[in-house]
Amino acid sequence: MYRVILFDVDDTLLDFKAGELKSLAKMFARLKLPYTPRIEASYLKINADLWRDYEAGRITRPELFDVRFAKLFRHHHLNADPHLAERTYHHFLDQEAILLPRVTETLDALKDYRLFIVSNGIEPVQRERLATSGLIDYFEDIFVSDSVGSPKPTVAFFDYVAKRIPRFNRRETLIMGDSLTSDIQGGINGKIDSIWFNPHFQPNREQITPTYQLNEFSDLTKLLLAN
DSSP: OOOEEEEOOBTTTBOHHHHHHHHHHHHHHHTTOOOOHHHHHHHHHHHHHHHHHHHTTSSOHHHHHHHHHHHHHHHTTOOSOHHHHHHHHHHHHTTOOOBOTTHHHHHHTTTTSEEEEEESSOHHHHHHHHHHHTOGGGOSEEEEHHHHSSOTTOHHHHHHHHHHSTTOOGGGEEEEESOIIIIIHHHHHTTOEEEEEOTTOOOOOSSOOOSEEESSGGGHHHHHHHO
């Protein structure tokens, strides 16, 4: 029987992709830079590749933030300060907290479970976004990679979480998230059962197998009742 659920934040509870694109467009407008579908696609690819490097321990989070706009501007021959772009982008992104469908009512139904946040990112930003969305009070504690000192999916991240949750039992714990390489691999590394949240029915092209897969967030309650 599961008693503890670890939730990812972005694209699991909050619609990060929508907030990301809104913030990107606002940043380009603020800096008076051209913003086209081609530039947007380039950013998404560069950013995804860098986050994968971060999860694998090949780069640090500050390095990720230092280089992503530098790479983008260099690729598109844009004359702009990448550090100013990063600060401006974060200014807008930190204000975005768009709830995904049926999250609140599902969390309302989980009052008998202990809920925690596990996220790669910046702790003050994630706390602010969770507070803005009205979700923060559902969770006993929040674990974010910059404060933990290691990212998901490392063993070190999940060992840190295990030591700081009172009465923690891995066999009674689930992690739910949208990322195979971060959340599901993290569950495997941490010896925790996992739920791949896959609302867009994406094919699994990784050699990573979740314990469960859900396409609707609200189906979490049915899964827990069955286990």
